[in-house]
Amino acid sequence: MFRLFKNKFRTLKSWEIDVFRELLDQLGVEYKHYIAQLNFIEKVGINRSDIPNLISFIYPTSFYKKFENHKVYNYILENLIIKDLHSTRNIVITLYFAHNIFLGYSSDLKYSTFECDNKNIFYGDIKKKVWGEEGFRLIKKYLTSAELKHINRSEVYISSIEGVEYFHLKELSDGDFLGVNNNGVFFIVTHDPLEMKEITRVFACHILQFGNEPFN
Template identity: 25%
Template sequence: MFRLFNRKKSKRPVQDWELVLMYKTLEKLPTEFEYLKRQIEADIFASSLVGYSASYPDYVAFSYADGISAFERKREHGYKITNIKVRDIGGSKTFMYVIYVHNGVITGYSIHGLKKQIIDVISADTDAYVKEFYADDNEDYESLKRIISKDDLKLIKPENVYKLNLKGRVFYHIEDLEDGDFIGIESNGQICKITHDPFEIILLKENLAEILSM
């Protein structure tokens, strides 16, 4: 059983419970996050900085040992994995847990409101997790988030998203097809296929998961 230090700005070794909680949480997430587990297995996290930011008092930042370069993905959009619930030992209180990733590497985590409680490291509830990309990476993607469901959002790569105006209607490009055609989502949430030659906007009846699996 482990406790967080007081919320003063201080650098300390990474504690076992932090890594075990994160690893056990990642085990419950889809395989797209498998590469984050390998970072924990490689023991690249050297220390934690507590009280890193007055604006984000719950944020704990990691610093790294040698070997971080093997895991960096310089072209990958930064994101955080949110809407994860963890409990204290005994299950009397629930906290929101967030994992932060930048350039493909875990940069830290936060447990909102945690003080002297002891976290159950296998308690993570990831059923409603959200992969949330940072707003400054793609403003069009951020706009799209207000239009579609969280489940549909998980199916979309933010680097594929950009806004365009077609015949006075606003669409968000989602996925390229052959011959310049693509799948788009209109600003009203309707999913369409846009063809290049001839130019047509075709309303699709299937849900997004079915469309992207075709």
């Protein structure tokens, strides 16, 4: 069954442009090229998805020929915290990217009830997560078919630590997790203190199957 959406559109607001220019600039070099894409947005769609409070960007057809790149995987950035300009509320923002295109954003508040302050953006708890089946597809490079059987697809996302990206494979206790880097090396990443402990593949397989149970 298909869900029908009302045609709810508006133009991109000036505060949204200011916020995303600042945000994409501060996120680093790999995000700066998305700033130019803001100039191509013709309008935005409101709640035209099953994703709650989604604001989706609508570009002209010619835009996709210039920017779209199917070699770039789809991902989201979660847990961006931005202050409401007119109150003391924190707004939790998620950004959506697919095939090198900035698709839009969602928030934990209804879209018409806030205005983000571009001078009060907090980046400390951001999580970069591959979107849909992308994460599972990407980790197939590093795991065997037997190991993949023990992966919960919903737990797979990319965590950037000190400029290095790790695939989050399994949540452990106290915020720790089992990860693998782009070289196929396994780590236990501890939360407090923040450390990356390299482990053997055998130990990693044990954790995938049995979690934190003692390893003999």
